[in-house]
Amino acid sequence: MTEQSNWEHYLLNDDDVADFIIKGYLILDTGSGQEVNRSILERLNSLDSNPGDKIIEAAPQLSEIYDHPRVRGALSSLLGHDYSMNEHRHCHRNPSGSRSQIWHQDSLDISSLHPRHDKHVHQLLMMYYPQDVNKLNGPTALIPGTHLLSNQARDRTASQGNFKYQVIAEVPAGHVLILHYDIWHAGTANSSGNIRYMIKFLFDRVSESTIPSWKHDPSKSFGITTKLDAQPTMGLQRSLGDRIRINRREMWNNLSGSRVAIEDYYDRFTGAWPTVPT
Numbered sequence: 474m475t476e477q478s479n480w481e482h483y484l485l486n487d488d489d490v491a492d493f494i495i496k497g498y499l500i501l502d503t504g505s506g507q508e509v510n511r512s513i514l515e516r517l518n519s520l521d522s523n524p525g526d527k528i529i530e531a532a533p534q535l536s537e538i539y540d541h542p543r544v545r546g547a548l549s550s551l552l553g554h555d556y557s558m559n560e561h562r563h564c565h566r567n568p569s570g571s572r573s574q575i576w577h578q579d580s581l582d583i584s585s586l587h588p589r590h591d592k593h594v595h596q597l598l599m600m601y602y603p604q605d606v607n608k609l610n611g612p613t614a615l616i617p618g619t620h621l622l623s624n625q626a627r628d629r630t631a632s633q634g635n636f637k638y639q640v641i642a643e644v645p646a647g648h649v650l651i652l653h654y655d656i657w658h659a660g661t662a663n664s665s666g667n668i669r670y671m672i673k674f675l676f677d678r679v680s681e682s683t684i685p686s687w688k689h690d691p692s693k694s695f696g697i698t699t700k701l702d703a704q705p706t707m708g709l710q711r712s713l714g715d716r717i718r719i720n721r722r723e724m725w726n727n728l729s730g731s732r733v734a735i736e737d738y739y740d741r742f743t744g745a746w747p748t749v750p751t
């Protein structure tokens with residue numbers, strides 16, 4: 474079997490999916506060769522203007538990224554094996570001297586057309602970086618977990634500067650970020666002297682799950698429920714912790730196509746006394 478047709482080998486496992494639910498993002502090394510990244514970069518540098526949604530026609534080698542079996546494995550795990558690519562995509566050219574963006578969500582909050590989904594994964598953004606990204610050249614910043622409260626406190630979040638638990642995605646060339654569409658994020662300032670490119674793709678769920686679309690082990694259900702409940706809410710809106718936990722479980726159930734997250738009451742406070750965080 475060629476690597477290209479071997480995407481099922483790269484399906485996520487239960488812990489990967491639980492981690493995605495908790496954080497709202499996944500960083501993936503596509504394993505695309507450096508010659509592919511270099512050649513895409515050269516092509517982007519040669520473009521006179523922004524091709525908008527037509528970026529694939531302008532740089533056809535991008536198919537080696539979005540069709541890569543590792544990417545297909547991750548997207549199939551989170552959106553179902555019949556997911557499709559949305560016609561919207563964008564090449565973000567972040568020139569040196571740029572300033573940071575404000576925190577934002579890309580998903581439009583239009584309930585009839587495009588409601589937000591704090592209990593499911595309907596759409597995924599994928600950000601591909603054809604060059605190394607470091608602190609200086611404008612990495613993308615993320616606030617983990619914010620997709621689970623996607624309709625909360627919008628004005629307040631947008632007007633913030635740094636968050637204690639924000640993640641600055643410094644990644645080598647050829648990596649992608651796979652993001653829940655509702656996660657809060659921002660491009661940051663580029664002071665490197667070089668352009669930083671990021672190509673954004675959007676993928677859609679086509680059908681509801683009837684069974685888990687990843688490498689699922691049913692014997693792990695209790696452990697996964699405990700993990701979804703126990704992971705701290707990373708500093709954001711701690712008073713909404715119960716709501717976050719419920720949304721995590723609901724997301725797991727919706728992705729699984731059944732009510733597998735244990736929903737019976739169990740005493741999660743029994744055991745070791747709480748400790749003071751360091």
Ligand SMILES: O=C(O)CCC(=O)C(=O)O
Binds near residue numbers: 565659661671
């Ligand atoms: O350039 C980036 O790193 C992020 C861009 C972005 O989030 C946007 O424009 O929506």
